[in-house]
Structure formats: C-alpha cells, structure tokens
Amino acid sequence: MESLQELSESYLQASISGERQESREVIAAALARGCSVFAIYQELISPALAGVGSLWERGKITVCQEHLATQITLEQMVLLRERITPKPSLGKTVLATTLPDDLHVVGVRMVADYFYADGWNIEYLGSNTPVHEIVEHSKNKRVDVVLVSLSTPELVPICNALANELRGLSPSPFLIVGGRGISNPDARSTLSDIDIFGSDPAEAVKEARRITGISGSEASxxxxxxxxxxxxxxxxxxxxxxxxxxxxxxxxxxxxxxxxxxxxxxxxxxxxxxxxxxxxxxxxxxxxx
Ligand code: B12
The missing domain is CATH 1.10.260.40 (lambda repressor-like DNA-binding domains)
Structure with a gap:
C-alpha cells in the first residue's frame, strides 16, 4: 500500500499533467485508506502544491501546468467538502478572504473548511477582495471573525489598513491572519491590531472559539x-x-x-x-x- 507521501507525489504528477481522473483516483485511494478530509488537505494536497511551487521556481514546469494543478485541486476540494459533516451550528459567522491582488485561494479555502466543519457559518469571498468591501460585508452580515490569508509579506500594509477599518465597526469583528506571507516573525512584527496570528488551521478554530466566548461543550x-x-x-x-x-x-x-x-x-x-x-x-x- 502506498504511503500518504507517495500518494502526494502521484497527485503532484497527475495534477501538473492535467489528469483529472487520475488525480481523483489518488484522493479516492487516500479516502479508502481511511484518511480524513483534513489529513488529505494537510498531508497530500498541501505538500503536492508546495512541490508544484518548487518545480515552477526551478523552471521545470510551465505556468499552465501550475494553473492546471491548482484548478484540479480546487475541484477535488469541492468534492471533499461534501464529505464533511459539520458540527451543530454555533450561530457564529466567519468571513474568509485574501486581500487585493492576492490570487492564492487554496490555503484560505482550506482554513474556511476547518471552520465549516466546526459549525461556523462561512462567508467565503475567495481572492482579491477590496478592503472596503470586506469591511462593508462584515458589517452587513454581522461577521464575528474575519479570517485573512496572506501569501506574501508585501500585503502587510493592506492588512493593517483592513485591521484599522474593522476597528471602526461596532461591534468590531475579531481578526485572524495567517498564511505563508507571515510565516516569518519579521513580517508578523509589522502587523498591528490583529487578534490572532495563525499557521495551523485547527489551532485557529480553537482560538476563534476562545476569543468569541464559545466553550467546547456548547452543543445541547x-x-x-x-x-x-x-x-x-x-x-x-x-x-x-x-x-x-x-x-x-x-x-x-x-x-x-x-x-x-x-x-x-x-x-x-x-x-x-x-x-x-x-x-x-x-x-x-x-x-x-
Ligand atoms: C498555486 C500558486 C499560485 C497560483 C494561485 C492560484 C489560485 N487560484 O490559488 C497562481 C499561478 C495564480 C500564483 C501566482 C503567483 N504566485 Co504563487 N504559488 C502557488 C503555489 C504553487 C501553491 C500555493 C498553494 O495553494 N499552496 C497550498 C496551500 C494549502 O498552502 P498555503 O496557502 O500556504 O496555506 C496553508 C497554510 O499557510 C495555512 N494558512 C493559509 N492561510 C491561512 C490563514 C489563516 C488565518 C490560518 C490560520 C492559516 C492559513 O493553512 C493552509 C493549510 O495548511 C505556491 C507554492 C507554495 N510553496 O505554496 C506559490 C507561491 C505562493 N507563489 C508565489 C509567487 C511569488 C507568485 C507570483 C508573485 C508569481 C509571479 N511572479 O507572477 C504570483 C502572484 C499572483 C497574485 N497576484 O497573487 C510565491 C510566494 C513567495 C512569497 N511568500 O513571497 C510562492 C511561495 C512560490 C515560490 N516558492 O516562490 N501562484
């Protein structure tokens, strides 16, 4: 039986070759082994996409191949999401987005799925959302937590502007920021007015429960x-x-x-x-x- 690492490598090859069916079969093999959706996200898909990134950096694959791998992945994630049975609704809403000019959506979609599984209502905005729109939508939908994924540290000033505008709302939603763009402590130190920095989606869910005052045994x-x-x-x-x-x-x-x-x-x-x-x-x- 192939290890999860081997399955991830097969997925990488299938997805950059645009082999939808084969990519799907690799995921099916992981599911048949009893892997959870989130184990597949973390141990199969994420390392495969990191591999795609490093092949692209070294000029070994084309931009089109990178795009194929991402699109196939987003399709597979739609199918995987259907396998999640969310916990009873917490009656709380999380808005998940990237910032203007950030097209990287796979990470933020994954994190949103962790919240979905935990019983949160999800306002998933995808990529490239203008700051004032995020703020307006948060107000209209009475969002409890705004979750932002940064793919690069260059987005820190925009994130600070968002934090500042969100503070002007009453009630003001909590702001959780994560992603590869703040993996470096120097980038984190330039962020201001953030409630939580996250890298691990499961930890972010726990922290979001804590700051919004939801206890672990909330369900009746x-x-x-x-x-x-x-x-x-x-x-x-x-x-x-x-x-x-x-x-x-x-x-x-x-x-x-x-x-x-x-x-x-x-x-x-x-x-x-x-x-x-x-x-x-x-x-x-x-x-x-
Ligand atoms: C796919 C991809 C693209 C696609 C994105 C398509 C799409 N629809 O998403 C396209 C082709 C558009 C793209 C473009 C670019 N990309 Co690109 N891309 C990637 C790639 C290969 C995979 C990204 C991905 O999906 N990873 C998988 C997800 C699951 O990982 P993740 O995002 O890190 O998320 C995880 C954690 O970080 C965390 N997380 C993420 N967000 C949050 C938020 C919270 C709150 C929490 C708690 C956790 C959390 O949870 C996730 C699951 O564990 C990476 C390579 C890599 N190593 O990641 C480069 C990469 C991110 N791209 C990079 C670059 C430079 C670019 C471009 C600037 C290239 C160019 N010169 O044109 C452009 C920028 C375009 C733009 N305006 O955004 C760099 C970024 C370097 C940096 N940090 O500064 C990378 C790292 C490649 C590299 N090694 O150089 N890219």
Whole structure:
C-alpha cells in the first residue's frame, strides 16, 4: 500500500499533467485508506502544491501546468467538502478572504473548511477582495471573525489598513491572519491590531472559539442527537443502504432507526455500538462525524 507521501507525489504528477481522473483516483485511494478530509488537505494536497511551487521556481514546469494543478485541486476540494459533516451550528459567522491582488485561494479555502466543519457559518469571498468591501460585508452580515490569508509579506500594509477599518465597526469583528506571507516573525512584527496570528488551521478554530466566548461543550443534547442522526444517515446512504437493511444489520427496529436519524431519540450506547459496527466506522466517528 502506498504511503500518504507517495500518494502526494502521484497527485503532484497527475495534477501538473492535467489528469483529472487520475488525480481523483489518488484522493479516492487516500479516502479508502481511511484518511480524513483534513489529513488529505494537510498531508497530500498541501505538500503536492508546495512541490508544484518548487518545480515552477526551478523552471521545470510551465505556468499552465501550475494553473492546471491548482484548478484540479480546487475541484477535488469541492468534492471533499461534501464529505464533511459539520458540527451543530454555533450561530457564529466567519468571513474568509485574501486581500487585493492576492490570487492564492487554496490555503484560505482550506482554513474556511476547518471552520465549516466546526459549525461556523462561512462567508467565503475567495481572492482579491477590496478592503472596503470586506469591511462593508462584515458589517452587513454581522461577521464575528474575519479570517485573512496572506501569501506574501508585501500585503502587510493592506492588512493593517483592513485591521484599522474593522476597528471602526461596532461591534468590531475579531481578526485572524495567517498564511505563508507571515510565516516569518519579521513580517508578523509589522502587523498591528490583529487578534490572532495563525499557521495551523485547527489551532485557529480553537482560538476563534476562545476569543468569541464559545466553550467546547456548547452543543445541547438536542443538537448532539441531530448531529449523530445526520452522521448515521450520511454513512448509510454512502454505503447504498436503506433504513430497512441497516436496521436488520444492526438488529434494531426500523422505526427506532428512523427516529435516531431524525435526532428524535436519545440513542443508547449499545444501539450506537451496533450501528457503528454495521456501518464499519468507529464509535468516535459516529459521535464526532
Ligand atoms: C498555486 C500558486 C499560485 C497560483 C494561485 C492560484 C489560485 N487560484 O490559488 C497562481 C499561478 C495564480 C500564483 C501566482 C503567483 N504566485 Co504563487 N504559488 C502557488 C503555489 C504553487 C501553491 C500555493 C498553494 O495553494 N499552496 C497550498 C496551500 C494549502 O498552502 P498555503 O496557502 O500556504 O496555506 C496553508 C497554510 O499557510 C495555512 N494558512 C493559509 N492561510 C491561512 C490563514 C489563516 C488565518 C490560518 C490560520 C492559516 C492559513 O493553512 C493552509 C493549510 O495548511 C505556491 C507554492 C507554495 N510553496 O505554496 C506559490 C507561491 C505562493 N507563489 C508565489 C509567487 C511569488 C507568485 C507570483 C508573485 C508569481 C509571479 N511572479 O507572477 C504570483 C502572484 C499572483 C497574485 N497576484 O497573487 C510565491 C510566494 C513567495 C512569497 N511568500 O513571497 C510562492 C511561495 C512560490 C515560490 N516558492 O516562490 N501562484
């Protein structure tokens, strides 16, 4: 079986060759090995794109090949996103964007997906958004957190201008900034009025929860039951099973399964164990989604 690193190398080759189907098969192979969407983002796609960057820097590939790899990646990410079952809604909104003249969207889309999985509403603006538009949209949508990705330190002055304008809003959203453009401490030291600097998307989600006052155990029992029900339904339909077949496999009453899937029953641990076994997933996956 190929390691994730080998799969990443195959993905790099397939994507710069414009082989959509082959690129998709590499991702399918990682999924078949049980890799999560976020493991694929971090350990397969990100290193492959870093590889694309270094081939391009050394003149080994054309700009068109770099563009093909990015477009194929964005397509694969749309498909991967569909596999994410978000946690119950937190009722909080994050706006994710790059700044004017920054076309690099893969990183910010990935970070937005971490927030999506955590139950945030996402206002994803993609690339090259003017500062005053970000501020206006934040105000209109009552955004709680603005998340900016910088691909180069040259964007720091624009980011400072954004921070300054956001401070003028009431209430003022929190500002989280990350990306390759601030990986260097010198670049970070020139940023002002930023609530959080981030490099690790999972850490950024935790920090965003902390600064907006969301505790880890925010979800009510009702929300948890709805979430478990949705997870069961998602895995059941992915396996092409109807409720009748799954209830027989798990030795449960069909009507009981139906109310579990609708989040209407306080499902017992033994029923969850039987369902996780029948669906071929761990109990933890069933609970966390
Ligand atoms: C694809 C790509 C492009 C594509 C982008 C297309 C698109 N639609 O996204 C195109 C061809 C347009 C492009 C153009 C350019 N690019 Co370019 N590009 C890349 C490349 C190969 C991959 C970028 C990528 O998607 N990486 C994968 C993602 C997942 O990584 P990431 O963005 O770093 O994000 C991760 C983390 O940083 C973090 N993160 C990111 N944002 C945030 C935000 C928060 C809040 C948090 C918590 C975390 C976080 O989470 C992500 C997941 O771990 C990189 C090479 C590389 N090593 O990355 C160069 C690279 C970024 N580009 C570079 C350059 C120089 C350019 C150009 C100036 C080239 C030119 N001379 O024309 C132009 C600029 C265009 C512009 N105006 O923006 C340089 C930047 C160097 C620098 N830092 O100053 C790089 C590093 C290549 C290099 N080695 O020189 N590029």
């Amino acid at each position: 029992l009702e929300q948890v039951l709805i979430h478990i029900g949705q997870t069961i339904r998602k895995h059941r339909t992915e396996k092409g099973l109807n409720q009748k077949s799954l209830s027989e496999m798990a030795d449960l009453d069909r009507a009981y399964l139906s109310s579990i899937e609708n989040g209407k029953k306080n499902v017992t641990v033994s029923a969850m164990l039987r369902l996780s076994e029948a669906l071929g997933i761990s109990l933890e996956e069933l609970v966390r989604g």
